[in-house]
Amino acid sequence: MIQDVIRTIAGRERTRVENLEPLYESIDTDALARLVTGDRPADRIEFNYAGYRIIIAPDDGWLVLEETH
Template identity: 45%
Template sequence: MAMSASTSQSAVEPDDSVSMAVVRAVSSAADRPVLELPPLYEAIDPDALDALFDGHRTAGRIEFRYAGFRVTVRADRTVSVSPVE
């Protein structure tokens, strides 16, 4: 679901990891193949990110920068990306 021309938001699929959803969301927003993006671990620990949002958390979010984008992951497992200006 697009929020504006510069920000996009998507829900993490039930069988998908949050870290993979982040990479796919940034890939889509950047219009670049996943394999052309830098490794996610250069921005954040993917295992820790997955563990943080793998439970039944009802509140909270984390924000970080990755590949020229500000990424926000919320407790409801939605991922938002917007270009860093």
């Protein structure tokens, strides 16, 4: 899932994944993984990364990106 976020943004920005800032500089990626795949997954997770508001919500299409720049 974490890689999906990075690849999706790289695609929108028409750049390589390697050119994006590391996701761990914006959010604790271990905590994110636990919130998404743990025994009791969160209903909705929101955070900012690379000029986008990332919304992870199963009921809203799982991965939603809103530009903030």
